[in-house]
Amino acid sequence: MDINLDGTWTFFIDENNEGNEQRWFSSTWIEKNMNKGRKITIPSNINIIKGLEQFGGVIWYYLKLPEMPYRPKSHEYSIEFEGVNNFAEVWLNGYKIGSHEGGFFPFRFGFTPKMLSFSHDNFLTVRVDTSLSPNGIPSNNIPWFNWSGIYRRVQLLVLEKTRVKQIKIQSSIPNRSADFATIKVDYVLKNPQEFLDRCYAEQKEPQIEYELFYLGRIFGGARQSNKVLIQTGIQDINPESLKPLEKIAHDPQALSGYFSDILISEESFDEPIDLETYFSGREEYSDAKMSISEKPTKLQGDFSETDDGLFKFQEEEKLSNSFQINVKKPALWTPDHPDLYELVLQLHGIDEDKFIRFGIREIKRIKEHIYLNNHPITLRGINLHEESDKWGRAIPKKVRRRDILNIKALGFNAIKTGHYPHDISLCEIADEEGMLIVEELPFYGNINFALKTSKILVKQAIDAILMRDFNNPSIICWSIGYKLPIENRNCNQFLNQLIDYIRQSDPTRLIINPTERITKNTVSKNTDCTGIIFPRNRQKSLPSIINLYLETMFYSSYQKPIIITEFGLPYKNESNEHPLRHVLKQIQLYNAKPFVAGWFLSNFRDHRIIQEKANSKHLYDTRGLFDQFDRPKRIIKYFPRTIASRHDGFHNRRFLGMMVGKLGIWLETFVRIGRFNRENSIKKQNLNFYYKNSQGSNE
Numbered sequence: 241m242d243i244n245l246d247g248t249w250t251f252f253i254d255e256n257n258e259g260n261e262q263r264w265f266s267s268t269w270i271e272k273n274m275n276k277g278r279k280i281t282i283p284s285n286i287n288i289i290k291g292l293e294q295f296g297g298v299i300w301y302y303l304k305l306p307e308m309p310y311r312p313k314s315h316e317y318s319i320e321f322e323g324v325n326n327f328a329e330v331w332l333n334g335y336k337i338g339s340h341e342g343g344f345f346p347f348r349f350g351f352t353p354k355m356l357s358f359s360h361d362n363f364l365t366v367r368v369d370t371s372l373s374p375n376g377i378p379s380n381n382i383p384w385f386n387w388s389g390i391y392r393r394v395q396l397l398v399l400e401k402t403r404v405k406q407i408k409i410q411s412s413i414p415n416r417s418a419d420f421a422t423i424k425v426d427y428v429l430k431n432p433q434e435f436l437d438r439c440y441a442e443q444k445e446p447q448i449e450y451e452l453f454y455l456g457r458i459f460g461g462a463r464q465s466n467k468v469l470i471q472t473g474i475q476d477i478n479p480e481s482l483k484p485l486e487k488i489a490h491d492p493q494a495l496s497g498y499f500s501d502i503l504i505s506e507e508s509f510d511e512p513i514d515l516e517t518y519f520s521g522r523e524e525y526s527d528a529k530m531s532i533s534e535k536p537t538k539l540q541g542d543f544s545e546t547d548d549g550l551f552k553f554q555e556e557e558k559l560s561n562s563f564q565i566n567v568k569k570p571a572l573w574t575p576d577h578p579d580l581y582e583l584v585l586q587l588h589g590i591d592e593d594k595f596i597r598f599g600i601r602e603i604k605r606i607k608e609h610i611y612l613n614n615h616p617i618t619l620r621g622i623n624l625h626e627e628s629d630k631w632g633r634a635i636p637k638k639v640r641r642r643d644i645l646n647i648k649a650l651g652f653n654a655i656k657t658g659h660y661p662h663d664i665s666l667c668e669i670a671d672e673e674g675m676l677i678v679e680e681l682p683f684y685g686n687i688n689f690a691l692k693t694s695k696i697l698v699k700q701a702i703d704a705i706l707m708r709d710f711n712n713p714s715i716i717c718w719s720i721g722y723k724l725p726i727e728n729r730n731c732n733q734f735l736n737q738l739i740d741y742i743r744q745s746d747p748t749r750l751i752i753n754p755t756e757r758i759t760k761n762t763v764s765k766n767t768d769c770t771g772i773i774f775p776r777n778r779q780k781s782l783p784s785i786i787n788l789y790l791e792t793m794f795y796s797s798y799q800k801p802i803i804i805t806e807f808g809l810p811y812k813n814e815s816n817e818h819p820l821r822h823v824l825k826q827i828q829l830y831n832a833k834p835f836v837a838g839w840f841l842s843n844f845r846d847h848r849i850i851q852e853k854a855n856s857k858h859l860y861d862t863r864g865l866f867d868q869f870d871r872p873k874r875i876i877k878y879f880p881r882t883i884a885s886r887h888d889g890f891h892n893r894r895f896l897g898m899m900v901g902k903l904g905i906w907l908e909t910f911v912r913i914g915r916f917n918r919e920n921s922i923k924k925q926n927l928n929f930y931y932k933n934s935q936g937s938n939e
Contacts, residue, residue: 250277254298285632286389323392345704385848405430458672573599578674599713619838621654651880670714680719774807801837808842831886
């Protein structure tokens with residue numbers, strides 16, 4: 241069961257940051273001051289309120305909770321936030337239930353029903369610190385505007401403790417004809433001992449039932465056909481990895497006593513609990529009474545710190561099961577035919593059906609091309625920032641759908657979320673409308689990856705977004721970091737470990753690391769594609785210079801397909817139009833290069849970039865096809881005709897770029913050998929020094 245907490249909240253601005261000291265979270269303070277606060281609609285950004293357009297301090301939010309449903313001991317309570325920027329602390333009736341850092345990722349805090357009052361009002365308190373730190377996620381040197389506050393959904397969840405906790409679906413298509421597809425279903429049970437004990441007491445085999453439905457296509461939020469049941473089955477649950485259960489006795493009387501309405505035992509929650517995303521009530525066409533989508537978190541394991549301060553991958557103990565479903569003549573998910581399926585899992589004796597919506601599709605890299613369902617595809621995309629002057633980042637779903645439909649009408653088939661994960665509703669709309677997504681994570685600038693705190697924040701962010709978006713077919717690539725200092729040893733090593741971790745957790749998608757560097761990009765050896773941020777000082781170059789630049793990048797980056805993650809002209813505050821000629825020629829040139837697997841124009845809509853004095857006007861990146869008020873610019877009339885055009889004069893001119901690229905690899909090799917020799921020489925000198933000193937001290 242999920243209870244939507246969106247709506248009218250009360251807020252206070254903590255100008256002197258004295259709320260914690262004065263206990264603004266206590267029931268006494270709330271009862272005394274609640275009526276003095278200002279009202280705000282959640283989800284929304286505080287910066288859309290007049291007078292707070294550039295606010296960057298501490299905010300306190302308050303909500304009187306609705307009537308709480310009573311559930312027995314077999315259920316658990318939690319509150320889920322889908323996005324709070326940037327640092328959130330949460331109290332319930334004066335009890336602190338958790339804190340979370342990171343403005344673009346969902347999190348959840350559990351609480352015991354003993355914290356609730358069934359005779360008085362219950363109050364939820366959230367303290368939000370909107371400031372950014374130099375080594376936070378994101379850091380304080382970001383170029384985009386820091387929209388702040390509780391800007392995504394909030395909900396109270398009541399779940400059975402024994403349930404299917406994680407589901408991930410991987411599909412494979414063995415041949416181009418696509419006569420059949422194999423769907424691998426991995427799921428994890430929460431509190432499986434209790435479920436197995438119930439089956440033992442009732443003399444039933446521990447099994448899970450599944451139903452596979454074909455949903456068809458969804459356009460404009462409406463399903464185009466009825467849901468069709470195409471396959472059912474029962475799978476045995478393998479309990480071999482579980483320890484013997486000691487919590488409940490193996491007799492029916494004790495079992496019924498455990499699952500009855502008994503007093504709640506004392507519980508405590510100090511850390512965020514595993515997140516499970518809900519779909520109930522979010523889709524107009526949903527016809528399930530309790531429709532829950534639970535996606536994976538900590539999919540394969542965890543990071544542990546090593547002696548050299550880095551993180552390594554480590555297996556975790558859990559009860560997981562998997563099974564396969566073969567689908568004959570499947571309807572594959574593509575941008576032109578975004579067909580969707582739904583899988584429902586049900587445990588015996590558990591009321592809540594768990595379902596996941598997905599598409600059957602396979603994305604992979606073969607040599608210098610990207611293949612979708614065993615057919616080559618070129619990404620012709622645009623960067624999309626999650627913001628609007630009217631809505632901030634809390635953009636309504638109908639506006640997001642309108643943006644996706646406009647992008648598709650202009651001839652694009654892909655978007656890149658610059659430079660952070662967007663709301664889950666964008667991914668759902670892209671699934672329905674047939675839009676490919678390269679999802680970018682907000683690891684930006686000169687983050688110090690030698691710090692343990694930074695590594696932990698990155699790891700938490702990766703886990704949260706992998707768990708939330710794993711089963712969305714529209715997401716085909718993870719973009720890890722943006723303009724990171726990969727020449728720094730700590731950054732380089734950690735990025736390579738992070739790529740390995742993501743690839744083990746999610747083998748179904750590609751990975752790129754966007755950079756402006758040519759021969760220093762050693763991280764690209766470990767990625768699936770080479771991500772290029774086209775330098776702004778090269779934007780006005782002649783086509784022959786751009787061609788040489790691309791050839792050099794290709795041959796110096798292990799001859800992998802290139803994805804140009806950002807190009808366009810530098811913004812000019814006094815100009816509201818693109819110099820069209822350069823942009824259109826670049827598109828034609830990229831389309832002519834066989835190893836350019838995709839490109840992304842900047843941007844779909846103008847967005848805020850920096851804030852100066854409190855009363856100054858906002859500055860905008862004006863490279864968008866639409867301005868900040870959603871008014872189209874003159875370049876619109878050149879699409880979609882230009883998107884598919886190409887400049888064939890540069891199709892096969894590779895010789896010079898190949899020589900320059902290989903020369904760059906040779907130079908890089910010599911530099912690394914020289915650095916290695918220098919480090920060894922220094923180590924030998926230090927050893928000799930310590931040896932001589934130790935000898936001298938012995939004498």
